[in-house]
Amino acid sequence: MIEIENLCKSFTLHNQGAAVLPVLAGASLRVAAGECVALTGASGSGKSTLMRMIWGNYRAETGRLRVGGLDLTTATARQIIALRRDRLGYVSQFLRVLPRVPALRVVAEPLLALGTPEPQALTRAAELLTRLNIPERLWSLSPTTFSGGEQQRVNIARGFAHPFPVLLLDEPTASLDALNRAVVLDLIGEARARGAALLGIFHDEAARAQVADRLVDVTAFTPARVA
Numbered sequence: 001m002i003e004i005e006n007l008c009k010s011f012t013l014h015n016q017g018a019a020v021l022p023v024l025a026g027a028s029l030r031v032a033a034g035e036c037v038a039l040t041g042a043s044g045s046g047k048s049t050l051m052r053m054i055w056g057n058y059r060a061e062t063g064r065l066r067v068g069g070l071d072l073t074t075a076t077a078r079q080i081i082a083l084r085r086d087r088l089g090y091v092s093q094f095l096r097v098l099p100r101v102p103a104l105r106v107v108a109e110p111l112l113a114l115g116t117p118e119p120q121a122l123t124r125a126a127e128l129l130t131r132l133n134i135p136e137r138l139w140s141l142s143p144t145t146f147s148g149g150e151q152q153r154v155n156i157a158r159g160f161a162h163p164f165p166v167l168l169l170d171e172p173t174a175s176l177d178a179l180n181r182a183v184v185l186d187l188i189g190e191a192r193a194r195g196a197a198l199l200g201i202f203h204d205e206a207a208r209a210q211v212a213d214r215l216v217d218v219t220a221f222t223p224a225r226v227a
C-alpha cells in the first residue's frame, strides 16, 4: 500500500543564498494492508517531511515512492487529487474548512465527493460526530467557531468518514481528553481490522504502543550533517 525505497529529499533555501539542506537519504519503508506503522525519531529528523512526501506535497528527488498503486515520483497533480479522493486519507491535527459550511457537511464531504448519496453520507457523518461526542446542537454550525478540541474531533470524524485503504495520521490524539482519545484509538483499530494501511506520527507514547504494529525510526534516514 505504501512502498518507499531509497528516497532522498533536500530543501533549497532560495532566500538564504540557495543553501541546500539535506533532510532524508536512503529512506525505505513499507506499510502493508492491515498494518499500522508509527514513525519515530527526534524533533527535526524528518517525520513530517516523509509524511508530506507520501501525501504528495513534496516531490521525491530520487528513489521509489508508491502509494495506493500510484507512483508519486512521476504522478500529475490530477492523479494526486484522485488518489486523495478515493485511496489516501490524511488526519491532521488542524481543521481547515471553508467558512459557513455546517460541521455535519464538513464530515460528510469526503463521501459526497465520491458520489455517495447525500442521506447515506449525512447518516455516516452523524454517527461519527456522535461517537466523537460533538453535541448535536453544533452539527448545523460552522466549525470555525468551535473550540480547539471540537475542531480536532470534527477533523478526525472527516478523516474516518470514508474507509480509505491508506490513511496518514499526524498526532491524531494530541490535545484530546481521555474519553475522546479512546474513541480515536478505537477508530484506528477498526480501520486496521478492515485492512487499511496506516502510517502515523504519535508523540503520545501510550497511544502509539496501543495501535502500532511496528515503529520506524526516521533518524536512520537522516543524512550525516557536516558540523
Ligand SMILES: Nc1ncnc2c1ncn2[C@@H]1O[C@H](COP(=O)(O)OP(=O)(O)OP(=O)(O)O)[C@@H](O)[C@H]1O
Binding pocket: 011, 013, 021, 023, 041, 042, 043, 044, 045, 046, 047, 048, 049, 050
Ligand atoms: N519546507 C521546508 N523548507 C526548508 N526546510 C524544511 C522544510 N520542511 C522541513 N524542513 C527541515 O527539514 C528538517 C526535518 O523537519 P520535519 O518537520 O520533517 O521534522 P520532524 O521529525 O517532523 O520534527 P518534529 O517532531 O519537531 O515535528 C528540519 O531541519 C526542518 O527545518
